[in-house]
Amino acid sequence: MGVTGASPGRAEEHPGPVMDRDEVDRALARLGEEHEAIETSLLALQDHAGRRLLEGAELTGVTKDRWASAEQAITLLWNYFDAYSAALTAARELRARRRWPNRDDLVALTDRLRGASTTVAGHAVHSSPSAAPSITGPAKLSERFSLEDLVSRMNQLYARSLDMVVAADAVWSALPARIDLLSAELQRTRSLAHSVGVRPGEHPAGDELESITRELSALRGQVVSDPLAFWSPGPMSSAPGGGRPDTDRYDRAALALEDIRREIEAVLAVRQDSEERLLRLRDVLSRADRTLAEARAARGEVLAKIAASEVPAVSGPSTALQERLAAASEYRRHAQWHRLSPLLESLEREAEDELLRARESLTAVTAPLAVRAELRGRLDAYRAKVARHGMAEDSLLIERYDVARRMLWSAPCDLRAAEAAVLRYQRAAAEVLVPQQPGPHDRTGHQGES
Numbered sequence: 001m002g003v004t005g006a007s008p009g010r011a012e013e014h015p016g017p018v019m020d021r022d023e024v025d026r027a028l029a030r031l032g033e034e035h036e037a038i039e040t041s042l043l044a045l046q047d048h049a050g051r052r053l054l055e056g057a058e059l060t061g062v063t064k065d066r067w068a069s070a071e072q073a074i075t076l077l078w079n080y081f082d083a084y085s086a087a088l089t090a091a092r093e094l095r096a097r098r099r100w101p102n103r104d105d106l107v108a109l110t111d112r113l114r115g116a117s118t119t120v121a122g123h124a125v126h127s128s129p130s131a132a133p134s135i136t137g138p139a140k141l142s143e144r145f146s147l148e149d150l151v152s153r154m155n156q157l158y159a160r161s162l163d164m165v166v167a168a169d170a171v172w173s174a175l176p177a178r179i180d181l182l183s184a185e186l187q188r189t190r191s192l193a194h195s196v197g198v199r200p201g202e203h204p205a206g207d208e209l210e211s212i213t214r215e216l217s218a219l220r221g222q223v224v225s226d227p228l229a230f231w232s233p234g235p236m237s238s239a240p241g242g243g244r245p246d247t248d249r250y251d252r253a254a255l256a257l258e259d260i261r262r263e264i265e266a267v268l269a270v271r272q273d274s275e276e277r278l279l280r281l282r283d284v285l286s287r288a289d290r291t292l293a294e295a296r297a298a299r300g301e302v303l304a305k306i307a308a309s310e311v312p313a314v315s316g317p318s319t320a321l322q323e324r325l326a327a328a329s330e331y332r333r334h335a336q337w338h339r340l341s342p343l344l345e346s347l348e349r350e351a352e353d354e355l356l357r358a359r360e361s362l363t364a365v366t367a368p369l370a371v372r373a374e375l376r377g378r379l380d381a382y383r384a385k386v387a388r389h390g391m392a393e394d395s396l397l398i399e400r401y402d403v404a405r406r407m408l409w410s411a412p413c414d415l416r417a418a419e420a421a422v423l424r425y426q427r428a429a430a431e432v433l434v435p436q437q438p439g440p441h442d443r444t445g446h447q448g449e450s
Contacts, residue, residue, distance in 0.1 A: 019110045021101060027113045028095060031088055034151055038081060045074065045162060050169025061226035063168060070164045073157045080120060080154050087118040087147060116144040164228070167243060171227035174245040179220045182254055186212060189261050196267045196337040203338045205260050212253050212260075219249055270341040274332050277344055281325055284351040289317040291358035299365045306368040307412035314361050318354055321347070371415055376408050379422050382429050391432050400425040 019027065045051060051074075054067050091112040098105060111117050120143055145153065190209050193199070200206040223230055234242040270277075295314045302311050324347055331340035383401055386392055404421035407413060 018106050024109045050165040063226045063228040070161045073161045077157050083120045084150050116146045118145045167231045168227040171230050171245045175223045183216050192264050198338045267337045267341045271337045288355040288358040295362040295365045305411045307414045312364050375422050386429050
């Protein structure tokens, strides 16, 4: 309310020493300023949008209970204010009688300004000014206050009434509009979902959309009728309206809708590029089948040409993937995009895995042929090296070369024996290619000749 009264004393307390004229005039000026501040605050509360909404709303729950108490508090506030105004007017009239008040006037003015001389009659009032303003105190025929006590009591009632009004108004200002915007977004998402076959009972996202629709409808009704149920008071806040609207339920609905919206967008993307993705899938599976066929043919060649070697078996093409690919084509043909979307994603992963498996199978099957090709290359490389050094006619090298070559170019080829033959040829070639060092006798003969 913006008015700070003195700490309320007991109504029976004596007003204290008699005030002089200057003290009386200062007290009247201060009380007049307080009166204006109180009146301004009460009129602002009366015109507050939240209070008008509370008066016209069909309230339920905690808001209904607190508004019933607040209405009584506001009525009592005006009664207190009327009593305060009357007391202040009477004091002013008494002071205006004489420019220089006598002692009897000063005693009367002291009693009016400091003593418990203001009577509030016919209302349910509290026995203690510090009691909570629930307007449930014991009913009395009347109660007497000092003006400062009355200001303190009005401050308490005003702060609690304003807190309730501001809190309700803050919730109404924040949540219903946001719920309406989210509901509009929900309707757009539902239209998109229906266009791609995402409907209740046919797809989990369709059921979730219906659940969010019911939640938003219930949430809006509860917010409108019981706004204080969605108010979180601020910690350690004594100011009216200290806190914030509780948006947890709204936030959960918004997040759930966002997840569904992304899912629907993914389904829409599937509708736009499904043909291209299906073509790529067919190409990947075709390449995998061709690679497996090549591996099977290579296995037959290896078994015919390589002896004493374990050749892994080669599986056939994946019929399960082909069946699922056919199902995907059917989904596209019948515009069942919500079914096609997850199926395409899994097929794309599995098709790449299938192609990788086929390539690994081909590599494993053809490994013996690669070993034979490496041995052939090594043998020819050493023969060329020997020829460059003019040792191609060495009988031992010719013999060992012929043995290794027959093994490598015959079928079936024993890789282990052929590798051993190539190593023998390498060692013989290495020995022949090492330069001959002169012996001791050669060095002596050369010295004699010199």
